[in-house]
Amino acid sequence: MASSEIEVVSSDSKAQQNPSEAPVIDVFSACAYGDFQKLRKFVEEDGASLSQPDLNGYYAIQWAALNNFPDIVQYIIEHGGDVNATDNMQQTALHWVAVRGAIAVADVLLQNGARVEAVDVNGYRAVHVAAQYGQTAFLNHIVVKYQADFDAPDNEGRSPIHWAAYKGFADTIRLLLFRDACQGRQDKEGCTPLHWAAIRGHVEACTVLVHAGTKQELMVKDNAGFTPAQLASDKGHRHVALFLSNAQRAHSNHWLGKFWSGKMADIGYAPILFCTIIILTVLFINSILAAPNLPKVTAVVGLWGWAAVSVSVGSLVMFYRCSKDPGYLKRPGDVGYHKDTEDLLLNIDLNNSSMWTGNWSQLCPTCKIVRPVRSKHCPICKRCVEQFDHHCPWISNCVGKRNKWDFFVFICMGFLTSFLSAAVAIQRIWTSTPNILTEETWVHHVVVQHPGVVAFLLLDFIILLACTILTTSQASQIARNITTNELANAIRYGYLRGPDGRFHNPYNHGCQKNCADFLIRGYTDDNEIAWPALQQVAR
């Protein structure tokens, strides 16, 4: 397989150099270094031609295009340069533009008659080159504005999504999948995009492809008979191999695999948690409050005991409320979904929008929506959730904008009831045993005489520990207005980085306001944040 790995257009020979260091001796170097004055002199005074290639067969328009000089490109076109001139590799200026993703130059070329589907000797079009270099904004631009075919195969049968997968550009893959690029196509070696992402060990690319894909892509074999999981394992990419084989198991027909990875993942542990709460409450009433072998409860202990039972019942109500809509984002076809334009990405002002932060991970290839910042697609619920916190298997639901308050109250109640009932249980046992016994025999006495209390305390301590950890971490996140997902994946989100590149949370309005917003409304309003211009588009 190693010998078959694909070669890409090299950008090294086309690197931009500092104009002050390089001598500008002819029209080609003037174009490459953007020296408009000298270019004019060569053309208008010395009569140099702009329609002839240099010694290597490259054209002036290619050099100006590669190095992003739209005004020079315009000048060349007006002075006899051919927008569709091809070098020895049959590449046009548009191929070279795609390397850098310079949108302004592409506009000049395409508006002056450049062919968007021009093919070089390898069968690469501008869309392939853009995918090879991860120029997502550029790719989107030529697809939306000039109807470039984003699914066209090259000479080896590879479409742009194969290339994006091979190079590990997850954002480019997201865009292509969002536009319904075919992810099941096999190239001449029988490889799908997932095969290539697996061969190269690109974790994020594999994740995006698997979440948006079907069972077919996981099971399909290349010409040598290997699935993506086998190839990843062959190449020593253990994380990818493990991820792919887990995904395969979830889709497998074997009932046990399906049960554990499929059905069980869907149902989660909510029934177990529900039964645990019921069992604990019954045990508490039977073995502690109304136990026949313990003295009658005093008024104070009884009050605390029944308070613990009430909170426990209350927590069941909150448990039920947690299972409601966590803030699913509407998809095309859902009731109440507003689609006000033909193309979603056309409607977004990529340069300045509170909706768009220049993060292509805002595209959901599965739900086909552009989701607001802070939301995420949950692969278990198979929906995008607004202000996604995490998917909690214990409530079998996501925690998001709409149910985070309920979730927080639920775990607080869990903490309170387990703490109160443990205190009451210990008090009851302590006061009921004779003082004359030594410590060892006291423990023995309790285990033999009150097994129900011991069972209750063991289970209750586990719940108490879990609730304490959860409540503390959630409270600290609420105080800073950051979600569990953002904390865990901070590196992935551009909006969590300040101008100096270090972590900065733009949603943190100070502890007091964060907490007040959460307690009153259950969430904070994110729409007030104004985002800086998108880098890829601005240049």
Ligand SMILES: [Zn+2]
């Ligand atoms: Zn989604």
Ligand SMILES: [Zn+2]
């Ligand atoms: Zn979920």
